[in-house]
Amino acid sequence: MVKIIFIKNNKRTEIEANVGASLLEAANNSGVELFGGCGGAGVCGTCHVYIDERFIKFLPEPENSELDILDIVSNSKENSRLACQVFIQENLDGMEVTIP
Numbered sequence: 626m627v628k629i630i631f632i633k634n635n636k637r638t639e640i641e642a643n644v645g646a647s648l649l650e651a652a653n654n655s656g657v658e659l660f661g662g663c664g665g666a667g668v669c670g671t672c673h674v675y676i677d678e679r680f681i682k683f684l685p686e687p688e689n690s691e692l693d694i695l696d697i698v699s700n701s702k703e704n705s706r707l708a709c710q711v712f713i714q715e716n717l718d719g720m721e722v723t724i725p
Contacts, residue, residue: 644713667694
């Protein structure tokens with residue numbers, strides 16, 4: 626299990642997530658409100674999040690399809706990712722994820 630901290634409207638919610646689960650799955654399984662309109666297919670952008678900049682370097686680079694979606698998200702930043710495309714790894718323990 627890996628500790629992930631979700632931040633939404635300045636409220637911090639710490640969860641325990643299974644390695645291999647997506648951030649979207651981990652949030653939904655723990656009662657964190659994070660919408661995934663396309664069911665995790667990575668085609669809608671509704672699960673857009675900001676990844677703690679200390680941890681972004683541990684993630685694989687986003688695929689072109691994810692980058693295309695992030696290009697149309699109005700509040701996208703350099704540390705933006707789709708939660709359905711980020712999978713929990715051991716080295717992400719303690720990562721903060723902000724839900725815009």
